[in-house]
Amino acid sequence: MKGKENMLNVKPKSLHVIGRNDSCFCGSGLKYKKCCMNKSENERRHIFEDINNPVVNEWLFYYYPISQFSAAMLMHARLVTPELTQIASNLTRSITSRGEEEAKQIRMEQNPIQLLQMLGRGLDNINYDLLISRLSEYEAQVTPALIEKLWNTEDDVLIEQGIQYLHQCSEFPLHEIEKLATEAPNPYIRSVLCLLLGFKGPETVLPIIWRQFHSLRSHYPLENYKEWPLYGLDEYGRRFGLLKS
Structure with missing residues (x-):
């Protein structure tokens, strides 16, 4: 030794x-x-509290452990394996008629803005995967309209389903997401977008996720907003070889 x-x-x-x-x-x-x-x-x-010096390695998660049972964990799991949500929805549809009329309306709607309005309406959970699939047919119209909504919304359902949509976009709006993640007035939006950046952003997004993690941790000590950026740092670290897979 x-x-x-x-x-x-x-x-x-x-x-x-x-x-x-x-x-x-x-x-x-x-x-x-x-x-x-x-x-x-x-x-x-x-060392891991310097807001201007990101250090992502195993020791970061020793000092700031990731919560294994949290809303952030569930959102992370959905982004990692979105197909599981679809399988669960399809299984539910096979044994119940729940949400059939709603699903029919989603399939028939041809106006992308009307489809976007449904995203925060409180749909039956089994129909969100169908709605997101339809929204993806109109990315050019839907993405900028969704970004505009995220600037001022307090609707958690819209935020969470919007993240699912943005994660699946073929044209990821990086600049707009970076701006929202640093400047949106709603701390929950900044928080969950840091998770999304961990999945989709280039190496240059690390300072954004890092600063938001520490800002949310400091300003909202009694809330769990820091959990989403922490998962974002974990995903970023695995994507870019800073952490073991």
Whole structure:
């Protein structure tokens, strides 16, 4: 164990042991012995609290664990495996007539703005996958109209289903999403869009997700808004090789 005797003394089992001559976990590029080896636990934690210096690795999720049972987890799961929602909806339709008239209306509607109005109406849950599929037929009209709605809405259903639609868009409106994620007045919208950016954004979106995570964590300590950006950082880290798959 030569060279491994000065390891971090607080770590979950999933984290690798850091030796004196290993690269420091803080991302400085220095060896551990010349960087964070002799820092206190509070000093180590502060590394992950610098709003201007994103550090995404396994240690971030040690200091800020991801909640395994939360609304953010459910939204993340839906984005990872959207086909499961469709399978569940199809199974429900096969054993019940629930939502048939509503589904018929969605199939027949040819006006994309009318279809968009349905998104926040409180549809039967089994029909949202059908509605999003129809909306996707009119991306050129629907996407800018949805973005405009997201600036001022307080409708959680519209927000959540809108995220599902945007995730499936063939033309992802990156610039508009980045602007919403940093400037939207509704903190929930900023929060969930950071999750979406973790899935769809290029490497340049990391500072946006990072700053929103810390901003939402600081300004809303009694809310769970930080959970969506945290999942976004996890997804980003896996996509760009910062975390183990």
